[in-house]
Amino acid sequence: MxxxxxxxxxxxxxxxxxxxxxxxxxxREWLVTHPDGKHNLAVGINEALSIDIQGxxxxxxxxxxxxxxxxxxxxxxVGVAENMMSGMxxxxxSASQSAGATAHGGLLVIxxxxxxxxxxxxxxxxxxxxxxxxxxxxxxxxxxRLVVCGDAGDALGxxxxxxxxxxxxxxxxxxxxxxxxxxxAEHLEELAELLNRAGFDEDPASFKRYxxxxxxxxxxxxxASAY
Amino acid sequence: MSNEYSPVLRESATFDRLTIQEIQRAAETGIYDxxxxxxxxxxxxxxxxxLLGASxxxxxxxxxxxxxxxxxxxxxxxxxxxxxxxxxxxxxxMSFGALSAQAKEALGRGASIAGTSTTTGDGGMTPEExxxxxxxxxxYLPSRYGMNPDDLRKADAIEIVxxxxxxxxGGGMLLGMKVTERVAGMRTLPVGVDQRSACxxxxxxxxxxxxxxxxxxxxxxxxxxxxxxxxxxxxxxxDVKLAVKAGADVIVLDGMQxxxxxxxxxxxxxxxIPILSAIPQAVQALQEMDMHRKVQLIVSGGIRTGxxxxxxxxxxxxxxxxxxxxxxxxxxxxxxxxxxxxxxxSAAGFYDDWQNGRDPAGITTQxxxxxxxxxxxxxxxxxxxxxxxxVLEAQTMARACGKSHLHNLDPEDLVALTVESAAMARVxxxxxxWVPGQGF
Numbered sequence: 001m002x003x004x005x006x007x008x009x010x011x012x013x014x015x016x017x018x019x020x021x022x023x024x025x026x027x028r029e030w031l032v033t034h035p036d037g038k039h040n041l042a043v044g045i046n047e048a049l050s051i052d053i054q055g056x057x058x059x060x061x062x063x064x065x066x067x068x069x070x071x072x073x074x075x076x077x078v079g080v081a082e083n084m085m086s087g088m089x090x091x092x093x094s095a096s097q098s099a100g101a102t103a104h105g106g107l108l109v110i111x112x113x114x115x116x117x118x119x120x121x122x123x124x125x126x127x128x129x130x131x132x133x134x135x136x137x138x139x140x141x142x143x144x145r146l147v148v149c150g151d152a153g154d155a156l157g158x159x160x161x162x163x164x165x166x167x168x169x170x171x172x173x174x175x176x177x178x179x180x181x182x183x184x185a186e187h188l189e190e191l192a193e194l195l196n197r198a199g200f201d202e203d204p205a206s207f208k209r210y211x212x213x214x215x216x217x218x219x220x221x222x223x224a225s226a227y
Numbered sequence: 228m229s230n231e232y233s234p235v236l237r238e239s240a241t242f243d244r245l246t247i248q249e250i251q252r253a254a255e256t257g258i259y260d261x262x263x264x265x266x267x268x269x270x271x272x273x274x275x276x277x278l279l280g281a282s283x284x285x286x287x288x289x290x291x292x293x294x295x296x297x298x299x300x301x302x303x304x305x306x307x308x309x310x311x312x313x314x315x316x317x318x319x320x321m322s323f324g325a326l327s328a329q330a331k332e333a334l335g336r337g338a339s340i341a342g343t344s345t346t347t348g349d350g351g352m353t354p355e356e357x358x359x360x361x362x363x364x365x366x367y368l369p370s371r372y373g374m375n376p377d378d379l380r381k382a383d384a385i386e387i388v389x390x391x392x393x394x395x396x397g398g399g400m401l402l403g404m405k406v407t408e409r410v411a412g413m414r415t416l417p418v419g420v421d422q423r424s425a426c427x428x429x430x431x432x433x434x435x436x437x438x439x440x441x442x443x444x445x446x447x448x449x450x451x452x453x454x455x456x457x458x459x460x461x462x463x464x465x466d467v468k469l470a471v472k473a474g475a476d477v478i479v480l481d482g483m484q485x486x487x488x489x490x491x492x493x494x495x496x497x498x499x500i501p502i503l504s505a506i507p508q509a510v511q512a513l514q515e516m517d518m519h520r521k522v523q524l525i526v527s528g529g530i531r532t533g534x535x536x537x538x539x540x541x542x543x544x545x546x547x548x549x550x551x552x553x554x555x556x557x558x559x560x561x562x563x564x565x566x567x568x569x570x571x572x573s574a575a576g577f578y579d580d581w582q583n584g585r586d587p588a589g590i591t592t593q594x595x596x597x598x599x600x601x602x603x604x605x606x607x608x609x610x611x612x613x614x615x616x617x618v619l620e621a622q623t624m625a626r627a628c629g630k631s632h633l634h635n636l637d638p639e640d641l642v643a644l645t646v647e648s649a650a651m652a653r654v655x656x657x658x659x660x661w662v663p664g665q666g667f
Binding site for chain 2: 011012015016019039040043044058059066078079083085097101104117121123124140142161162218221224
């Protein structure tokens with residue numbers, strides 16, 4: 001295992017060393033110590049590395065991740081795993097807003113809570129949150145699954161496309177064109193699989209499913225009041 | 228009142244025929260009008276400026292013999308690999324989706340022949356475009372449609388889009404008739420939806436956040452690529468200062484004459500400011516930060532001729548970008564299409580329904596039959612010709628002003644024809660020393 005101490009090395013040193021692995025793989029296991037809330041840690045990785053960040057991370061931790069497995073042993077700032085393509089990011093603490101924004105693939109697990117706009121414009125990623133999420137989560141979410149074991153804030157799933165949302169607790173309000181939907185067997189099955197991958201021992205039957213009513217996909221004069 | 232003379236019909240200046248038609252259209256349909264292009268109203272523009280050719284007090288260069296340089300280097304502030312273009316006229320961001328794949332390929336071909344860059348749009352990077360573009364700028368938009376790190380690494384520069392001149396504060400729009408299977412696949416959307424892009428970035432909300440976002444993109448690309456920030460002109464003095472503070476290498480400033488593929492008519496005509504009024508504010512901001520010529524300024528919105536290029540550069544731009552003019556060079560609104568355009572309720576010279584995908588030129592469409600009409604090789608040749616003419620014209624005027632490089636043009640080479648343009652461009656009214664707003 002290679003250790004990078006961020007009191008001695010810069011964020012640039014860290015990211016360059018991780019990027020270099022995609023060209024010439026020398027080390028799969030990485031430990032990052034003393035992150036101290038620094039921004040842009042482990043961004044743009046394109047190799048199946050395993051990275052442990054021992055502490056809190058700032059904005060965009062593991063942004064645009066491809067293939068790597070990143071675990072943050074602390075909280076993260078805005079935009080964790082933004083635009084992730086594949087791999088896995090696990091946050092042992094809580095996440096600020098825009099967690100998993102626009103991410104296309106992979107799995108993002110937040111063991112604590114997530115702030116506003118969790119999963120905004122998500123494009124295929126799976127996000128599992130152990131706690132609650134803030135307002136405007138899944139705004140314009142296009143594809144993928146969001147699982148929330150706690151509660152959801154205001155305007156969940158506003159202007160949703162094809163993302164499927166599962167919430168165990170309460171939903172303060174649903175956004176435009178987001179509705180509760182029937183939980184069928186295939187949904188229970190995919191939810192169980194997601195919870196299992198995330199490592200959460202929850203009963204899928206205790207969740208409700210939300211999705212798009214698909215009424216705003218095309219301009220209709222009668223829908224003007226929805227905006 | 229009747230009299231012995233023929234009655235003269237008086238059209239209302241307030242309720243003219245166009246206004247009456249729009250009220251009636253709105254009453255009929257219940258929805259705003261959507262169209263492509265930029266503002267159609269007359270606004271102060273480069274036509275309202277004149278260049279001062281040399282005579283006794285300045286020496287001209289020999290028009291056909293002495294060299295007048297045209298190259299420009301973009302991204303010298305932080306990027307390890309700045310872009311070196313042969314000419315200071317670039318192709319503005321236009322999406323695959325708004326444009327056919329053939330049109331995007333033609334833009335890449337034409338730009339590469341001429342030695343300049345082209346730019347992706349709200350929908351990702353196509354292989355056709357990357358393959359044919361020697362210098363390709365990859366747009367990073369609020370929607371992040373098609374955004375992925377592989378393409379980020381393939382790009383020669385990255386342009387973070389905050390807005391565009393046709394609609395500062397508005398998001399993109401692509402109506403369902405153009406959201407084909409390929410377009411939808413690239414954007415992860417259902418086929419046929421009226422795609423309405425976000426107007427705000429999903430993971431940052433202000434200039435302090437933008438600084439961190441720019442740092443992230445630099446980290447992902449190992450600090451190699453120039454990072455542009457594109458601004459729709461509304462408050463350019465402040466926006467430019469904030470973008471520079473956030474770490475931009477290049478500012479792209481787009482005025483209200485800049486085109487769009489699809490936006491509400493009322494938005495296009497009533498939001499934003501003319502590029503003529505925006506450039507001096509941007510240059511002032513850069514100069515006050517000691518960043519003029521260190522952070523390069525690309526301006527766009529209504530560039531049509533070499534005169535426009537020369538005047539924009541004299542005002543302080545490092546380069547210009549063209550969008551609408553490039554489409555016209557490819558064949559948009561060509562007179563030979565007049566009969567077909569009339570069948571769809573328009574005419575050559577007037578066609579602006581770029582949103583509906585029925586373009587007989589094969590440019591603003593996703594219809595496979597219409598798209599096939601545009602030969603990317605021939606389109607590229609036409610665009611390259613047009614770019615050459617723009618540069619030759621600009622060089623002709625620069626030499627006449629005694630300049631050995633287009634970058635040596637400066638505001639002292641300009642005067643204004645109207646009080647309004649003098650005030651906006653901050654150059655003297657012709658024949659006077661008066662710059663409105665700067666005393667006598």
